[in-house]
Each structure stands twice: as structure tokens, then as C-alpha cells.
Amino acid sequence: MPDRVAIVGVGHTQFRATSPGVSYKELMFEAATKAYADADLDPRRDIDSFVCCSEDFTEGTSIFDEYVPDQIGAALRPVHTISGDGLQGLAAAYMQILTGAFEVVAVEAHSKASNILTPHHVLALALDPIFVRPLGAHPHFVAGLEMSRYLAESGTSREQCGQVVAKNRGNALFNDAAAYAADLEAEDVLEGEPAFWPLSRLDISAPADGAVVVVLASEARARALGIEPVWILGAGWCSDSIALDSREWGTAVYARLAAQQAYRQAGIGSPSREIDFAEVDDTFSYKELQHLEALGVFGPGQAGEATEEGATQLDGEFPVNPSGGSLGVGHLGEANGLQKVVEVVRQLREEAGPRQIPDVEVGLAQSWRGVPTATGAVVILSRE
Amino acid sequence: MTADREYPGTPLSDSDVSQGKVLIVEADPNARYAWDAGIAIGRFLAELKKGRIVGRRCHRCRRTMVPPRMFCEQCFRPTDEWVYLKDSGRVNTYSVSYLRWDASRVEEPTIPAVIEIDGASKGMGIMHLLGGVKPEDVQMGMRVRAVWKPARQREGSILDIRYFRPY
Amino acid sequence: MGLRRVAVVGAGMTKFMRRALETGRELSWQAASMALDSCEMTLDDIDGVVIGTAPDAFDGVHMKGEYLSDGCGAWQKPVMRGYVGGGTGVFSPIQGWYHVASGLFDVVLVVGEEKMSSCHPHPQGAFLTIFDNLLERQLEPNLIWIFALEMHRYMTAYGLSKRDIALVSVKNKRNALDHPCAQVAEDITVDDVLNSEVMVWPVNRLDVSPVSDGAVAMVLAAEHVAKRVTDKPVWIDGVGWHLDTAYWTNRDVSYPKYVEYAARMAYRMAGITEPRKQINVVEPYDPFSYKELHHLEGLLLCGKGEAPQLTVDGVTQRNGDLPVCPSGGLLGVGNPIAAAGLMKVAEIFWQLRGEAGKRQVPGKPITGLAQAWGDLMQVGTVVVLRI
Numbered sequence: 001m002p003d004r005v006a007i008v009g010v011g012h013t014q015f016r017a018t019s020p021g022v023s024y025k026e027l028m029f030e031a032a033t034k035a036y037a038d039a040d041l042d043p044r045r046d047i048d049s050f051v052c053c054s055e056d057f058t059e060g061t062s063i064f065d066e067y068v069p070d071q072i073g074a075a076l077r078p079v080h081t082i083s084g085d086g087l088q089g090l091a092a093a094y095m096q097i098l099t100g101a102f103e104v105v106a107v108e109a110h111s112k113a114s115n116i117l118t119p120h121h122v123l124a125l126a127l128d129p130i131f132v133r134p135l136g137a138h139p140h141f142v143a144g145l146e147m148s149r150y151l152a153e154s155g156t157s158r159e160q161c162g163q164v165v166a167k168n169r170g171n172a173l174f175n176d177a178a179a180y181a182a183d184l185e186a187e188d189v190l191e192g193e194p195a196f197w198p199l200s201r202l203d204i205s206a207p208a209d210g211a212v213v214v215v216l217a218s219e220a221r222a223r224a225l226g227i228e229p230v231w232i233l234g235a236g237w238c239s240d241s242i243a244l245d246s247r248e249w250g251t252a253v254y255a256r257l258a259a260q261q262a263y264r265q266a267g268i269g270s271p272s273r274e275i276d277f278a279e280v281d282d283t284f285s286y287k288e289l290q291h292l293e294a295l296g297v298f299g300p301g302q303a304g305e306a307t308e309e310g311a312t313q314l315d316g317e318f319p320v321n322p323s324g325g326s327l328g329v330g331h332l333g334e335a336n337g338l339q340k341v342v343e344v345v346r347q348l349r350e351e352a353g354p355r356q357i358p359d360v361e362v363g364l365a366q367s368w369r370g371v372p373t374a375t376g377a378v379v380i381l382s383r384e
Numbered sequence: 385m386t387a388d389r390e391y392p393g394t395p396l397s398d399s400d401v402s403q404g405k406v407l408i409v410e411a412d413p414n415a416r417y418a419w420d421a422g423i424a425i426g427r428f429l430a431e432l433k434k435g436r437i438v439g440r441r442c443h444r445c446r447r448t449m450v451p452p453r454m455f456c457e458q459c460f461r462p463t464d465e466w467v468y469l470k471d472s473g474r475v476n477t478y479s480v481s482y483l484r485w486d487a488s489r490v491e492e493p494t495i496p497a498v499i500e501i502d503g504a505s506k507g508m509g510i511m512h513l514l515g516g517v518k519p520e521d522v523q524m525g526m527r528v529r530a531v532w533k534p535a536r537q538r539e540g541s542i543l544d545i546r547y548f549r550p551y
Numbered sequence: 552m553g554l555r556r557v558a559v560v561g562a563g564m565t566k567f568m569r570r571a572l573e574t575g576r577e578l579s580w581q582a583a584s585m586a587l588d589s590c591e592m593t594l595d596d597i598d599g600v601v602i603g604t605a606p607d608a609f610d611g612v613h614m615k616g617e618y619l620s621d622g623c624g625a626w627q628k629p630v631m632r633g634y635v636g637g638g639t640g641v642f643s644p645i646q647g648w649y650h651v652a653s654g655l656f657d658v659v660l661v662v663g664e665e666k667m668s669s670c671h672p673h674p675q676g677a678f679l680t681i682f683d684n685l686l687e688r689q690l691e692p693n694l695i696w697i698f699a700l701e702m703h704r705y706m707t708a709y710g711l712s713k714r715d716i717a718l719v720s721v722k723n724k725r726n727a728l729d730h731p732c733a734q735v736a737e738d739i740t741v742d743d744v745l746n747s748e749v750m751v752w753p754v755n756r757l758d759v760s761p762v763s764d765g766a767v768a769m770v771l772a773a774e775h776v777a778k779r780v781t782d783k784p785v786w787i788d789g790v791g792w793h794l795d796t797a798y799w800t801n802r803d804v805s806y807p808k809y810v811e812y813a814a815r816m817a818y819r820m821a822g823i824t825e826p827r828k829q830i831n832v833v834e835p836y837d838p839f840s841y842k843e844l845h846h847l848e849g850l851l852l853c854g855k856g857e858a859p860q861l862t863v864d865g866v867t868q869r870n871g872d873l874p875v876c877p878s879g880g881l882l883g884v885g886n887p888i889a890a891a892g893l894m895k896v897a898e899i900f901w902q903l904r905g906e907a908g909k910r911q912v913p914g915k916p917i918t919g920l921a922q923a924w925g926d927l928m929q930v931g932t933v934v935v936l937r938i
Contacts (some may be wrong), residue, residue: 023422029455036460043460057613060417062606062680063636066926067797070457076809078816079794080642083607083616083632092631092646098653100554101820112420121414125613130409130574239630242617257627265655373617375630391732392581393566393765394573406572410671413611417684425685449801451686457796465736477707477804479699480752485691496696496751498800509689509800511700519752526706542686 005097006222006229007381009039009215010342015179015330015367018114019091019209024059027110027211027273029071035213036073039043039273040225041104047215048102050074053089053109054332057122060115072108072213084237085109086212086337087367087377091235092215101216107333113207127372133245140204142371146249147286151198153301154252154293158198160304161285164188165202168282168321172328172338174314179208179330190286203285208330211339214345230345233362233380234268236261240374247374252287254376255294255366262364262378263296271296272318275361277347279340281368281376282325291366292320295378314355322347322355337367337377348383424452427466435532439504444530447505462491469503471530471547476500476509480519495519499528499548513545526550554820556783557651558777559644559660559936562897563588566736566861567765567885570668572800575610575766576622579664582766582890583624586660590770590780597770598656600625602632603643603663605888605925608677609670623662623768635794636925637838638682638932639663640767640892644788645934647771657773663893664766676761681927683797683798697758699751701804702841706753708805709856711844713753717744718862719840720757720882726869727879729909732894735761744840758840767893769900783904788918789821789935799927810849810924810931818851821935823918826851830935831916832902833873834895836924837880846922847875849931874912877902892923896934903938 011034013027022030037045039258043050052068060191061067068074082089086109093105107167116122118270123139150156163186172181184202192200222229236258241247259271268274278297282288289303297318298306306312312320323329323343344363346352368376400406421429424440428451431438440463441448443454448467449456456463478497482489495514501548514522515531528548538544563585565571565578573581587593602623607615616632623630633639633646640663647661667674670761678694705711705714718741727736739757747756777784791813795802802808814826823829835846844858852873853861861867867875878898881891898920901907922933 020420021423021426023420023425026422026424026454032460055614056607056680057415060680061684062608062677063634065635065794066681066684066929069794070453070796071455073457074794075457075796076793076812078792078813079635080646080792083614083634088631089433092633092649095649095653099649100394100657101649101652109809111532115417115419117416117418118414121416122613125413125415125607125611126617128618129610129612133411134409157557177423229505237629237631238627239617239620239625241626243621243623253627258629261629331595369614369617373614375606375617375620389731391564391566392573392585393568393571393578393732395566395568396572398570401570407581411611419684421685429685443733451798453798457798460902476800477700477704479696479750479754481693481696481699482748482752483675483693483695485679485693487673487693491607493752496690496692496700498700507801507803511690511692511800512691524703542689 004219005094005216005232006219007214007345008217008222008225008227009035009227010345011035011038012212012342013210014177015210015332017179017208022077024110024112025063025071028108030345031213032072035215039215039227041215047104047106049078049096049105051089051092051105051107053084053086054081055083055334056331057125069377073108085334085369085377087365087379088237089141090214090341090379091237091377094232094235097216097218103221106213106215108213109338110211111210111293111332111335114209115331123371139371140196143284144199147198147284149249150286150290155301156289156304158190159186160308161203162189163307164282164285164288164329165189168325168327171314171322171355175324178324178328180206180328199284205283205326205331208332210332210335212335212342214338214341228349230348230381230383233382234262234265235379237377242373244372252294254292255291256376258376258378259295262380266380275364277319277322277357278364279321279323279343280366282321282327283368283370287368288320295366303357314357319357322357337365340365340367342383348381424454428452429540432544433538435535437471437501439467439469441465441467450501450504450508450510470499472497473501475524475526475527475528478522479512493519495522512545513547516549552782555652555654556774557648557771557787559900560772560777560781560784562769562900564732564767564894564897565765566695566732567763567887569763571764571867573622575619575664578666578766579619579622579662580767583660583662585768592770593623594624596658597624597660598779599650599659600628600630601643601647601650601659601661602630603639603889603893605636605639605665606677608680609667609674610751619664624660634897635647635930635932637888638923638925638930639889641896641921641923641932641934642792643893644769644896645792645932648787648790651771651773652675657776658770660768662766662768663890665887665890666764667762667887668764674794692843693751695739695751695754697927699754702753704805705841705845711859713745714741715859715863716841716844717741719843720744722868723876723880723882724836726877727883730879730884733879733883734763736879736883754839760838760881760886763887765885765887765890765915767890767897769897783938785900785903786937787934788937789817791816794851794930797927799929804928806855807845807931809929810846811851813933814850817933823935830918830920832899832912832919833875834878834898834921836922837876837882838886840882843876846924850922868911874938877910877912895921899936901934903936
């Protein structure tokens with residue numbers, strides 16, 4: 001069994017609200033080309049296995065795995081898809097290398113959200129068909145309910161959630177690949193068009209198109225490639241009950257449990273001290289705060305206050321979502337997790353340009369699969 | 385697995401459902417999409433509208449591919465040039481279908497086929513229908529040519545070719 | 552090779568039915584409970600869950616794996632859903648294998664479920680959406696077109712007759728009479744197959760497996776746990792999977808190269824150099840009669856075009872030299888897509904432990920193989936099990 005697993009290559013396309021000139025295959029080819037060039041690998045010779053992350057109803061095609069191999073160099077190779085998010089895909093690749101039977105594994109995810117004409121109807125198909133869907137409500141009502149409960153239990157204010165939006169969309173101003181950079185104030189968010197109270201339209205990340213590929217390798221191969229590796233210290237993932245009627249609404253239990261697994265593997269006892277920064281899910285503004293508390297970075301009810309005090313800004317004690325998060329970059333569906341991993345890798349390699357956080361050694365990426373799931377994953381990465 | 389245990393599962397009959405003996409909840413998914421055809425298929429469809437079939441060629445492996453793609457999946461590199469192909473070819477395989485897509489039966493069978501297109505590399509086929517021929521007269525390897533819709537009816541779709549007919 | 556050893560220690564399944572009263576979650580729960588009971592384990596012993604379930608379109612439920620998760624025992628646990636179309640049923644235990652072999656998990660529950668009956672007017676219609684969105688769906692293909700095209704190409708390439716191919720349906724549906732969960736077991740003749748309604752020539756109705764609801768589950772454990780839990784662990788000694796190009800119309804479908812490559816991957820890991828001699832019982836994927844033959848050849852168990860003769864000669868009967876589909880296969884037991892492949896792995900598990908009851912092949916088999924196939928004539932998934 002190899003000692004450690006590293007990320008040796010990352011590549012992605014621009015993230016944009018629409019991508020009319022290219023098909024999803026062409027987006028995948030671009031991301032794969034860049035990732036393999038970054039790792040200096042030929043997928044036809046050097047990559048042992050490929051994992052793609054997708055959901056049929058998001059693509060509009062059943063058995064979508066049929067269409068993934070060619071454009072990522074995986075034709076007639078070991079390829080499988082997971083119906084899960086990018087961090088779960090990364091975990092799958094991580095496990096394959098840890099078995100000792102595979103040395104280099106590539107992971108891909110993409111979003112062509114702009115091609116879905118009825119996105120909320122598609123999302124509604126994920127609601128329980130017998131108990132919830134017949135209520136006929138827009139699925140984001142679930143997030144509204146959860147935000148309500150979270151604000152009440154944690155004592156967080158809507159203003160503090162608005163500050164998350166301002167921070168993340170502001171960070172995106174330093175990220176050329178981001179779709180929704182903007183200079184906003186928290187008041188703009190509060191005064192935004194009401195959506196699913198207490199969410200305003202500006203509390204909700206907007207979808208974007210794009211593709212991301214990440215290449216993992218065993219320690220031996222990473223060294224042989226002469227690449228400065230980014231090590232995976234730990235990976236965890238968890239699903240709480242899908243049933244809306246039997247879940248805890250105030251806390252992100254799935255994130256806490258996923259983090260516990262990852263921290264245990266990484267030997268991390270105090271996340272706020274041993275981790276330098278994080279990319280966490282901010283599909284909705286309040287989720288960033290709820291997730292930070294579940295991850296143990298801040299105590300219960302304290303993430304909002306910390307945000308208000310600037311602790312999570314680029315120059316704060318614990319920068320969160322330096323890339324701009326989903327609020328700033330765009331919501332990429334299953335590719336969110338991989339976009340976060342790319343940001344953590346870039347920060348650790350000191351390749352983040354104008355948004356570079358100084359002196360970072362350990363970063364965390366956390367994802368959530370979105371409404372109505374209670375599924376999330378955590379990956380911890382570090383430099384040597 | 386022991387021999388005589390009872391296995392779970394309660395089979396229902398069609399009439400249990402149609403006569404309402406079990407509770408069911410019905411729904412019609414409203415899942416609609418408009419896919420970006422992209423560079424390769426966008427061009428392919430545009431050429432179909434003009435009554436032509438176009439492929440892409442990779443200079444390294446020297447395959448001329450149809451349907452065209454901007455990447456060569458064997459070499460993993462961008463493909464290099466557009467190549468106009470003929471609208472004729474050979475039947476690689478065919479079948480005779482008495483079913484519609486939704487499993488209902490049709491009186492007049494259709495003839496689905498894979499047709500290797502002339503001008504592309506050997507084995508490069510596309511799926512389409514054969515027409516203007518009786519099923520019993522079709523042979524493997526038969527030469528066929530596309531029968532196009534009239535120009536003003538073409539939309540930039542695979543259906544701009546009505547079918548392939550032996551010649 | 553120094554890989555961490557992983558064994559199957561328990562399995563369970565529901566009946567396979569055209570339409571079940573139970574929801575997908577209930578079917579999953581039934582199979583998972585049975586698998587846990589069979590090795591006297593509870594959910595507390597399970598570190599992680601792998602779910603295999605094929606198109607969400609059958610259920611009209613998006614992110615179907617999430618919907619099924621708590622029925623699969625995945626409450627507050629790490630759970631992952633792998634998906635390779637019809638290959639999923641044999642891929643899920645492979646995914647479970649890499650969970651345990653990685654060292655991150657000691658015990659994993661693998662659940663394969665399918666509830667096709669939810670799709671109206673007929674589940675076959677859901678398959679329209681597996682075809683290319685830009686170039687094929689517009690032709691309104693029926694799923695069976697692609698099998699008929701492949702079957703015809705295979706028959707022509709090797710000069711095979713429908714008569715010989717029909718023997719597979721006869722054998723498997725008869726074998727299934729001994730399977731307590733079977734949906735379509737019956738005693739038929741070759742002429743019954745040839746006279747059954749033509750669907751898409753050369754495919755007749757009795758050449759095809761049915762649409763089904765059902766679930767299967769198994770428990771995988773690391774060596775130190777397996778040896779504690781059972782006297783008869785069945786080791787996953789080889790795994791392999793390969794996915795070929797989506798451009799199936801650019802390939803010669805007379806031979807499933809992707810099955811061969813998946814098999815080679817599994818054989819290399821299992822130390823198998825002469826598959827025909829070293830494998831004692833086989834469950835290849837048989838959604839159609841000719842597929843069993845196609846896959847036997849892809850698995851390198853006989854030469855190209857030779858599988859029909861093996862059937863004619865009785866080699867593939869339960870008491871033959873190489874028993875094939877002793878369970879009754881998809882043709883006899885049923886085809887709830889992801890569950891069907893897992894049923895085959897479970898069958899090999901029971902056969903190697905001598906627990907297959909009336910279906911038991913003689914001679915105390917030691918090494919068995921299960922294989923599934925899926926997508927657009929594209930994916931092969933293989934596991935080699937040994938006791």
C-alpha cells in the first residue's frame with residue numbers, strides 16, 4: 001500500500017453563465033487537456049483509472065457514463081461514474097490508489113446548467129415523490145426552512161449572511177475564471193428581491209457552466225514525475241437522512257461527520273489552528289456559516305460574528321472561499337467540489353495570484369450536494 | 385441461500401394497479417433541455433442542412449471520423465481538419481423493428497442500421513434508417529445512399545436525411 | 552501483489568417481480584436486512600455503503616441514490632453510488648472492494664436496487680434517453696434496436712444460427728425453475744423461442760429478459776473481520792472494468808473487446824492464466840440470449856464464435872464442464888438492472904459455499920466469475936471470487 005496520495009495536476013475551463021459555442025464534451029476536453037499538461041501525463045499511457053461525477057437528470061441523458069470516456073482520454077480504459085459530487089469522486093480515486101492496484105487516477109466533473117430549460121422542475125424531481133413533491137413547492141423552500149432554523153438556533157443574523165455574499169462575490173473580483181464577481185454590500189443582499197424567506201435572491205448562488213479535472217497519483221509516481229505534490233491528508237463523506245421529516249435542520253450533521261472522518265485520517269485535533277484556510281460550500285449564503293460551525297472551525301453560533309469581524313476575509317485569520325465560492329464563481333453542480341479542490345491546490349502551490357493567501361500549508365475543501373440532500377464531503381490537503 | 389426460506393417482495397399484477405387496488409402517486413416529470421451542439425456537432429448539423437456529411441481527421445492516427453469530434457479519442461489531441469464525406473456507404477449491420485420507442489407495436493416495420501460512410505475511415509458508421517427497400521431484400525454490406533429532405537425542409541438535424549436507400 | 556484481502560461474508564435478495572408493491576427504499580431495506588442477518592451483523596458493524604442503481608428515469612426521481620440511501624442503511628454513514636449502466640450490478644461490489652482494500656473501511660454494505668415498474672406506460676420508453684442527444688434520439692430508437700444490430704452483426708461474423716442461440720434462453724429459464732426469486736422461470740423449447748413474437752429482428756420475445764423490480768445486497772469485509780464472522784469467506788481475488796468509446800457506431804460490435812479487457816484486468820489480479828481451466832462456474836450477463844455467448848467469448852472462456860457450440864454440446868449446463876448461469880440468469884430470474892448483476896455475484900457466492908440448494912453445481916467449485924455489461928455496447932465489469 002502506498003504511503004500517501006497526492007494531487008499532481010489540475011485543469012479547468014472558464015466558469016460562465018452560458019457556454020453556447022461549445023458542447024459539454026468540448027468543455028471536458030479542455031479541462032482534461034489542461035490537467036494532464038499540468039501533470040505532464042499522457043492519459044493514453046499514464047493514467048490507470050478515471051472517475052467522472054454526474055447525474056442523469058442534470059445532463060438530460062440516461063446512463064450518462066456512456067458519454068464520458070472519449071474526451072478525457074479514457075476510451076477503452078477503466079472508467080466509472082459516480083452519481084455524486086466532485087469530492088466524492090476524488091475520494092473514490094483516493095481509495096483506488098490506496099488499494100495499491102492503481103497509481104494514477106483522474107477525476108472529472110462539469111456543469112452545463114445553462115442547458116437545463118426547467119432547472120427547478122428537475123430539482124423538484126429529487127424531492128420525495130410521495131410526501132413532498134405533491135406540495136408543489138419550488139424546491140428551494142427547503143433551504144428557506146433550514147435557514148430559518150439555523151438563524152434561530154445559532155443566533156446568526158441575515159446581515160451576517162449578507163456579509164458572506166459581499167465577501168465571496170468580492171473575492172471573485174480577483175478570480176479571472178469566476179462568473180459572478182461583484183462589489184456588493186450586505187444591505188444589497190438584505191434588500192434583494194425576496195425569494196424563499198429568509199433568503200433573498202442575492203443569498204442564492206447562480207448557476208454557471210464549466211468543467212474541472214484533477215489528477216491524483218501515488219507518492220512514488222508523484223515523486224517520479226518531479227512535480228511538487230499537494231498531499232491528501234484525509235477524506236470523509238457522509239449522508240444524513242434524505243427524509244426531510246427526520247433530519248436536524250439547524251446543524252449540518254453530514255458535514256460534521258464527514259469532517260470527523262477526514263480529521264481522524266489527517267490527525268487533526270483542532271481544525272481552526274491546524275488548518276489555514278478553507279473552501280466550503282456556500283450554495284446559499286447561510287450555508288457557509290453553518291458549514292464552518294459543523295467543521296469545528298468556529299464554535300456553534302460564532303461563524304456569523306467571525307465573518308462580521310473580518311476573520312474569514314482574504315487577509316483574516318481564517319480565510320474562507322478565497323476563490324469566491326459558488327456565490328462568486330457560480331454554482332457548478334457536481335463540479336463544485338472539484339472547483340474548491342483546484343482553489344486549495346492553487347493556494348498551496350502559491351499560484352493564486354491576486355488572491356494568494358500568504359504562508360498557507362494546510363487547506364480544506366468541503367462540498368454539499370445541495371437541496372434536498374444531506375450529503376457532503378471534506379478533503380484536507382497540504383504541502384510537504 | 386437456504387433452500388426453503390421465503391424471500392421478500394410482494395408481486396402485483398397489472399390489474400392491481402389499473403383497477404386502483406393499490407395506492408399510487410402519479411407525476412409527469414417536466415425535464416426539458418436545450419443542448420449546446422458545440423463546434424463539432426454544430427458544424428455537422430449545419431452541413432446536414434446544406435445536404436452534406438462532414439467528418440474530422442486526426443493527422444497522427446490518420447483516421448477520418450464521423451460523427452466528427454474536435455478531439456481524437458485515440459491520440460488524445462485536437463483533431464486537425466474538416467473532411468467532406470460522401471452521402472453513400474455500406475450497411476455494417478441492420479435489423480427490422482416492429483416496435484416504437486415506447487414499446488408499442490407498429491404494423492409497418494422500420495429498418496434501423498449502422499451505415500459506414502464513404503470517405504471516412506473503415507468502420508466509421510452512423511446510425512440511421514434504411515428505406516425504399518423491403519426488409520427481406522436488405523443484405524449486410526449493401527451499398528446505400530442518403531435520401532435527403534428537400535432543401536427548404538431541412539433544419540440542421542439528423543432527420544434532414546430521411547433514410548438511406550440501396551443503389 | 553500485497554493487496555489487502557476482501558471477502559464477501561453475507562448476501563440477501565428480494566424476489567424479482569414485474570411490479571412490486573414495495574417502494575425502491577423498501578426493496579433495498581429488505582435485501583440489506585437479509586444480507587446483514589445472513590452473517591449476523593447489524594448496521595452498527597457497517598462502516599460504509601455502496602449503492603448501485605441504474606437509470607433515475609425509471610423512477611422519475613433525480614439523485615435517486617440519495618432517495619434510496621436510508622433504505623440502504625446509509626443513514627449518517629459514508630455512502631457512494633457508482634453507475635455504469637447495466638454493468639453497475641457487478642461494479643458495485645468492485646466499488647465496495649476498493650473501499651475495503653484501501654484500508655479506510657473494514658466492513659461495507661453493497662446494495663443493488665431497481666424499480667423499473669414506476670415508469671409508465673412502459674419502462675422500455677425510458678431508454679430513449681440513453682441514445683445520443685443530438686444525433687440519435689431524433690430517430691426515436693427503441694432500446695432493442697441496438698441489441699438487434701449487435702446480434703445480427705455477431706451472427707453474420709461467425710455464421711451463427713438463431714436456433715443455437717435460442718438454447719441459451721431454454722437453458723437459463725429452465726435453470727431458473729430452481730431459483731426461489733425467479734420471475735420468468737419456465738420449461739420452454741427452442742421452437743418456442745423461434746416462434747415467439749419478433750420484436751426487432753433477429754430478436755424474438757423469448758430472446759429477451761423481462762423488466763423487473765428487485766434488490767440484492769451483500770456484506771464485504773476485510774480479512775480479519777471476515778475470518779471472525781464466517782467459516783466460509785468468499786474472497787474477491789480479481790476485479791476489472793473497462794468502458795469503451797461512446798462512438799459505438801464506429802466499433803465492430805461482433806466482439807466485446809471491453810469485456811475482454813475487463814476480464815484481463817481481473818485475471819491478472821487473480822493470477823488466472825488459463826481461464827477455461829481455472830474457473831469452475833460462471834455468471835456472465837445475459838439480458839439477451841446471444842449476450843451470454845458474446846460474453847463467454849469476451850471472457851476468453853472459448854474462442855470467438857465458439858460459444859454456441861459449447862451450449863449445443865451441453866458444456867454450459869449445471870452438470871457440464873463449465874456451468875454457465877446456474878442461477879437462471881437474467882433470462883430466467885429477471886432483470887432489475889443493477890440488482891441483476893449483483894444477483895450474479897451473490898449466486899457465485901452461494902455456489903462456492905455450497906449453499907445454492909437445487910441450483911448447486913456439482914464438484915465443489917472453488918473459483919467463480921460474475922460479469923455484467925452495460926451502456927451502448929460499452930462496459931464490461933468482472934469479479935473473480937474464490938473460496
